[in-house]
Amino acid sequence: MKSRIALIVYILFILLPIYWLLNMSFKTNEEILGTLTFWPQNFTFDNYIKILTDPSWYKGYINSMIYVSLNMVISLCVALPAAYAFSRYKFLGDKHMFFWLLSNKMAPPAVFVLPFFQLYSSVGLFDTHLGVALAHCLFNVPLAVWILEGFMSSVPKEIDETAYIDGYSFPRFFTKIFIPLIGSGIGVTAFFLFMFSWIELLLARTLTATNAQPIQAIMTRTVGASGIDWGVLAAAGVLTIVPGIFVIYFVRNHVAKGFALGRT
Amino acid sequence: MSWMVWTLPTAGFFSGIALILAGMTIWQHFSPSIERKGFLPLSTTRGDRLFIGLLTSAYIHLGFVGFTEFHVLVATGVSAIWMVVLMRWG
Amino acid sequence: MIKTENNKAWFLVLPVFALVAFSAIIPLMTVVNYSVQDVFDAHTRYFVGTEWFTKMLNDPALQSALLKQFGFSFTILLIEVPLGIGIALLMPKRGWSASLCLVLVSLPLLIPLNVVGTIWQIFTRGDIGLMGWTLREMGVSYNISRNAVDAWATIILMDVWHWTPLIALLCYSGLRAIPEAYYQAARIDRASRWAVFRHIQLPKLTNVLIIGVLLRFMDSFMIYAEPFVLTGGGPGSSTTFLSQWLTTMAVGQFDLGPAAAFSLIYFLIILAVSWVFYTAIMNSQKEK
Numbered sequence: 001m002k003s004r005i006a007l008i009v010y011i012l013f014i015l016l017p018i019y020w021l022l023n024m025s026f027k028t029n030e031e032i033l034g035t036l037t038f039w040p041q042n043f044t045f046d047n048y049i050k051i052l053t054d055p056s057w058y059k060g061y062i063n064s065m066i067y068v069s070l071n072m073v074i075s076l077c078v079a080l081p082a083a084y085a086f087s088r089y090k091f092l093g094d095k096h097m098f099f100w101l102l103s104n105k106m107a108p109p110a111v112f113v114l115p116f117f118q119l120y121s122s123v124g125l126f127d128t129h130l131g132v133a134l135a136h137c138l139f140n141v142p143l144a145v146w147i148l149e150g151f152m153s154s155v156p157k158e159i160d161e162t163a164y165i166d167g168y169s170f171p172r173f174f175t176k177i178f179i180p181l182i183g184s185g186i187g188v189t190a191f192f193l194f195m196f197s198w199i200e201l202l203l204a205r206t207l208t209a210t211n212a213q214p215i216q217a218i219m220t221r222t223v224g225a226s227g228i229d230w231g232v233l234a235a236a237g238v239l240t241i242v243p244g245i246f247v248i249y250f251v252r253n254h255v256a257k258g259f260a261l262g263r264t
Numbered sequence: 265m266s267w268m269v270w271t272l273p274t275a276g277f278f279s280g281i282a283l284i285l286a287g288m289t290i291w292q293h294f295s296p297s298i299e300r301k302g303f304l305p306l307s308t309t310r311g312d313r314l315f316i317g318l319l320t321s322a323y324i325h326l327g328f329v330g331f332t333e334f335h336v337l338v339a340t341g342v343s344a345i346w347m348v349v350l351m352r353w354g
Numbered sequence: 355m356i357k358t359e360n361n362k363a364w365f366l367v368l369p370v371f372a373l374v375a376f377s378a379i380i381p382l383m384t385v386v387n388y389s390v391q392d393v394f395d396a397h398t399r400y401f402v403g404t405e406w407f408t409k410m411l412n413d414p415a416l417q418s419a420l421l422k423q424f425g426f427s428f429t430i431l432l433i434e435v436p437l438g439i440g441i442a443l444l445m446p447k448r449g450w451s452a453s454l455c456l457v458l459v460s461l462p463l464l465i466p467l468n469v470v471g472t473i474w475q476i477f478t479r480g481d482i483g484l485m486g487w488t489l490r491e492m493g494v495s496y497n498i499s500r501n502a503v504d505a506w507a508t509i510i511l512m513d514v515w516h517w518t519p520l521i522a523l524l525c526y527s528g529l530r531a532i533p534e535a536y537y538q539a540a541r542i543d544r545a546s547r548w549a550v551f552r553h554i555q556l557p558k559l560t561n562v563l564i565i566g567v568l569l570r571f572m573d574s575f576m577i578y579a580e581p582f583v584l585t586g587g588g589p590g591s592s593t594t595f596l597s598q599w600l601t602t603m604a605v606g607q608f609d610l611g612p613a614a615a616f617s618l619i620y621f622l623i624i625l626a627v628s629w630v631f632y633t634a635i636m637n638s639q640k641e642k
Contacts, residue, residue, distance in 0.1 A: 007444040011458050017477045020484045036487050078373055081366040089363035096311050104378045106624040108576040108597055114604055115381035118267040138377040141370055199466045201579045216466045237469045244464025248457050269387045271401055322622055329404045330411030336404050
């Protein structure tokens with residue numbers, strides 16, 4: 001019983017700040033800045049309507065979703081074969097290659113912001129969705145390889161060998177037999193890829209101007225001449241949480257199966 | 265390419281690293297390295313020792329440059345000796 | 355698993371290598387080039403050798419930022435790891451409550467970094483924020499824009515709020531992988547709750563914990579957007595973290611040389627610490 005209470009307290013601790021944001025998003029600015037109220041007295045959808053009808057606002061969400069999805073597709077496509085290679089074969093420099101990949105997750109993005117800007121401008125990827133997606137591959141691909149390698153290592157090698165004896169070619173075996181076997185692993189990987197790409201700000205903001213600007217960068221606009229538009233800021237914040245809820249909901253069963261990156 | 269602001273010493277440095285990596289690959293191909301235990305607290309292959317050597321050399325350089333009056337080439341000399349010791353007995 | 359020796363496997367790794375090398379090696383080379391020059395633009399630049407490194411290593415402001423950074427990373431690890439393990443042990447194991455718990459607990463992980471900062475900025479304001487208002491009504495003097503201790507405590511609280519779920523989720527799935535038979539055996543032996551934790555659950559958690567600690571260390575050492583939005587680095591420079599120093603130096607003042615030199619020092623530190631962790635993981639797996 002005591003443990004139930006502790007868990008509920010923790011969940012309340014998680015939910016309270018989010019509730020406060022949600023609460024504010026349904027208030028008018030007068031109410032927010034007037035007296036403190038625990039729920040909206042003059043319930044209003046105006047803040048949401050403003051965001052969802054103004055293209056310069058809602059395009060930010062579309063941009064973010066495009067580059068996050070692109071990044072997930074690219075990362076998974078290149079990471080799946082690589083993770084298979086790391087989990088099944090020994091090859092020249094494999095361990096060092098693996099660590100080098102991981103080391104890119106350690107490079108502080110602040111360091112790379114300027115060269116990134118110049119590199120992506122010089123190849124014409126500045127302010128494109130593909131550009132941001134590729135830049136996020138820098139830390140997402142290593143992570144994907146790391147997670148998938150763990151899951152693949154737990155699939156017995158006899159399965160590969162039997163399939164080859166049965167006359168499967170490598171691409172057919174990989175897509176028809178192997179990928180379905182590590183479904184949970186792919187789900188968990190997709191969760192992580194979504195998470196790190198969706199929440200990243202520095203690179204996404206630096207590499208975009210108007211065409212591919214993410215919602216996080218647009219949010220800073222709420223600071224206007226007349227102070228901060230709290231209601232709209234809160235509504236925009238709430239809308240950035242929504243896609244995450246869907247993603248968690250879809251992967252919740254995989255999470256239960258093997259969030260442990262397959263390495264238990 | 266001009267935005268990369270190359271200089272002769274840094275170009276030399278990266279070519280050096282590339283050459284070492286290529287050399288190690290060829291060496292590994294003709295006489296594969298076997299993991300062994302030297303004075304380091306873990307068993308290492310040739311490539312592991314190279315990595316440890318390069319990383320510690322970077323720290324040796326930082327130490328000399330930051331906290332002594334010696335010229336940077338002194339640090340390079342010390343690192344070179346350290347690399348040889350590490351590769352041979354590490 | 356016994357791996358076969360096959361250098362053709364390189365072809366499977368090649369796409370990853372090309373993709374990551376493009377975004378990693380070219381910018382890294384550029385940063386190294388910056389670090390030995392005084393750069394005004396691509397054509398007006400002077401070679402200065404190792405001068406920036408000497409300057410940066412002896413800069414007291416950066417030294418103290420570095421110390422603060424280590425202090426921060428260790429503090430949040432000390433709080434988040436035990437708390438995360440605790441939450442994972444408490445979470446229900448099956449049924450609808452397990453799913454609900456998972457979704458609620460992972461919620462903070464999927465909020466963009468600057469939105470996290472905004473949420474806490476609003477939440478802690480004395481006039482419109484629940485926490486700031488409650489503390490004020492209770493007579494506690496609390497102001498994150500004036501008092502450095504308050505600012506620090508809030509940033510740590512925010513990080514705990516945001517990232518403990520990661521440790522909790524990793525541990526939760528680690529715990530789920532323990533076969534029921536282990537617990538039955540423990541019941542027959544009348545093992546205490548502590549003994550079950552110490553000898554059955556903790557060993558299973560070691561691997562996921564190393565991964566969690568490694569991820570948390572790397573990310574907390576680069577923390578940028580959250581404190582930047584929450585406190586702007588203030589009051590004074592009390593909550594200015596390394597990333598913020600670097601960004602101000604490189605983008606704000608366009609002092610590319612010193613910023614690059616310092617980034618490289620920064621990178622070497624993360625690289626060394628992470629290498630030690632990584633080697634520890636690999637050796638612990640080899641022993642099994």
